[in-house]
Amino acid sequence: MSITKLPHGPGVGYKPQHYAAILDDAAPVRWLEIHAENYTGAGGRPIAQLRHLAERFPISVHGVGLSIGGEGPLDPDHLARLKDLCDWLNPASFSEHLAWSTHDGAFLNDLLPLPYNAATLTRVADHIDALQDAIGRPMLLENPSSYLAFTDSTMSETEFLAEVSRRTGCGLLLDVNNVFVSATNLGLDARQYVADFPMDRVGELHLGGHDEDEDDHGAPLLIDSHGREVADPVWTLLDDVLARLGPAPLLIEWDTDVPDWPTLAAEARRGETALTRAANRVAA
């Protein structure tokens, strides 16, 4: 069974302000991703738009709030919401993050980091088992963008993700911008990360823009802001990924300072070009 049902072409994160433009002419975009938490209401425009779009495009549901890396149990109410959404929408893919966002009943609206060791591995794998049981389908787990490291980590992120995937059967979502951001922030080699990544488990790629800041020592500190074009070195890193992976579903994320449709479509077109290059390499 294929690890993804999404088309091996460009997709974008769906924003309601692009609804009319997408229905008019979505090219080159072939699929859409929504944030699960924005579509758990009972009705109204969000649900009506999603129903309509789902008749025309494969939809990827991307959760941003389940807190898979949380110390506490998963929120059963939220699991039920995700199950309801997957039941009626029957999306082509469901993905979530290697991160936590809820603690002690409080949702913090950010993707927070966790150390990588035997204890956190067991916890994350248990939570993914629980989610996959609840929604009745395999999920893709996304690598985070990191701003700091933990002294009690005992394995690398790629080792951690590979082992979670092996234990739970989940696929992986490789966010190429996150690789670049984390590698820059933690002084790692992004190409080595890509070389170490279990590509046979990848069902989707993400690309987004980042902002540049500095830490206390004047070292670059990149912030995963999703508020601008994808940076050139991230496109270069994408070529490296595609050379190993071959063509794959490729998503452009642009969540803050959302641009007009032609600007977003131009980013998707750049992604399409990279995918075409990769396909030609495979064929050659």
Add this chain to the structure above:
Amino acid sequence: MTGQTGFHAALLDPSAPVPPGLTDGAGRAAGRRFAVYRNNVAVSLTEALIEGFPACHRLLGDDTFRGMAGAYLREHPPASPVMAQFGADLPGFLDAAPQLARMRWLADVARLEYGLRLSYHAADAVPLDGTALAAMAAEDLSASTFGLAPAMRLLRSDWPALSIWRKAMNPSAPQAANRPEDILIARPDYDPEPHLLMPGDAAFVAALSDGAPLGQVAEQALTAQPDHDTTRILGLLLQTGSLTPPQPETMP
């Protein structure tokens, strides 16, 4: 060891030291790297409140609203990842805020804004066709009960909450007169709109929502307001798609 309890507490308290066990890539203390997460949490939740309560934001001013939001998100962090539900406790928080003693009406403006948001996400309903209603015999009409659309909401304010909201959203709207206002939130298609109700209307809508037959509903409104205009409120409910088809009589 860096447990999430310590991480969580330090996220919400900017004066707290960075938790131990967090470093940069070279093993040096994480320092302001931790502030990225602190900032993400405070800014994203504050922005969510500004987006959800635009009139309150304008009425308080940006600095005051952000200060209030910072206190609110620490006292009442979201209880679920569904951000559409964030802010449910804001009206009560504003009611109790001592520094807002001279703006007691602000909590009702927040109730109106939160009500509009709940209406936006409420379940769809097939509205009652007004022509079917007009074709009914008077005694049948009087004995009929009606459903109300899930997106319809009734709000009773001791303040001119709707007029204050309108003026905040549109500076050319008339100045609010100092009197209580009853407000009906209705959602004809997908866009909720607030409507000012006349005296007796709120009793009418409340009786309808209790499932009373129309004749009894009209009587209760007349008790609340002797010159109550049943036709007007019925027209408003019909025209905004707030009435749903007559319910079959249920046996006790």
